[in-house]
Amino acid sequence: MNKPNVQLKKVKTFVGMDGYGLNADVYINGVHCYFVLDEGSGGCMDFTNMARIEKNPAKKKLIEDNCKLLDDYIKTLPPDTYEFGGKTHTMKVDLETYINKLCDEMETEKLRKKNERRMSKLFQTAIVIGKPNEDKYRFMNFKQPLSNIPQTKLVFYVAKLLNEECHDGVKILNTNFKFENGKVTLTL
Numbered sequence: 001m002n003k004p005n006v007q008l009k010k011v012k013t014f015v016g017m018d019g020y021g022l023n024a025d026v027y028i029n030g031v032h033c034y035f036v037l038d039e040g041s042g043g044c045m046d047f048t049n050m051a052r053i054e055k056n057p058a059k060k061k062l063i064e065d066n067c068k069l070l071d072d073y074i075k076t077l078p079p080d081t082y083e084f085g086g087k088t089h090t091m092k093v094d095l096e097t098y099i100n101k102l103c104d105e106m107e108t109e110k111l112r113k114k115n116e117r118r119m120s121k122l123f124q125t126a127i128v129i130g131k132p133n134e135d136k137y138r139f140m141n142f143k144q145p146l147s148n149i150p151q152t153k154l155v156f157y158v159a160k161l162l163n164e165e166c167h168d169g170v171k172i173l174n175t176n177f178k179f180e181n182g183k184v185t186l187t188l
Contacts, residue, residue, distance in 0.1 A: 001076050004069050005029050008102055016040015022103060028066040036099055045096045074098050119173070127157060128173040129165050137173060138165075146176070 011024040021040025025032055026047075035048040051063040079090040080097065091097070115135075122128055124145055130137030140157060142149055161172060178187050 001073055004066065004073055006070060006098075006102060008099070008106060011103070011106065013107075014040065018042035024099075024103070026099065028070050031062055031066045033063050033067050033070075045099065047095065070098075071095070120175075123174045123176045127161060129161055129170055130173055131169045132171060132173065 005028070007027045008024045009027055011022060013020055013022045015021070016039050019040050019042070021038045023035070023037045026034035026036055032050055034050060036045055037048075038045045049063070049067060051060045051067065054060040054063060074093055074095060077093045077098075079092050081088055081090050083089075119128065119137075122139060122141075125143060126139040126141040127146075128137050128139040140161065146154065158172065158177070166172065176187050
């Protein structure tokens, strides 16, 4: 079965009484099919099927067909497994779980892009070290563009960091450095 194209639009998140809440429009294959609301009060998500309020019979049928397409696809998904209390549990995937995962993926991607922009800016003035794909990092900030630092001084600091700090998976994270034949060059 083909995976339907499911998108969340007009997503708004907020702090509820028992966690985070959200409201969003759910589009399936480009058709607005659901409005979803999670009040963040510990209960289930509320789904409003847009076919219920649609007056145009052709559009109503299109919404219903896309909702069925998504429901049929979700039924083919394997159960989720998770750890709790030292035991592994399985849970059947339903519409709410699927939308929660989609929202989590969107939030993760948003944070990844934000971190990427932040790191790109930091790379201009600092040598950054850390383990790739982790949130923790350290940096040696020169408080001026690295292109203004003499090449010999930059090579010295990079060599020092490589020798003293870069072991056990820790690396220089700067994407604006090029390592060739034991030399470091700054790429702009």
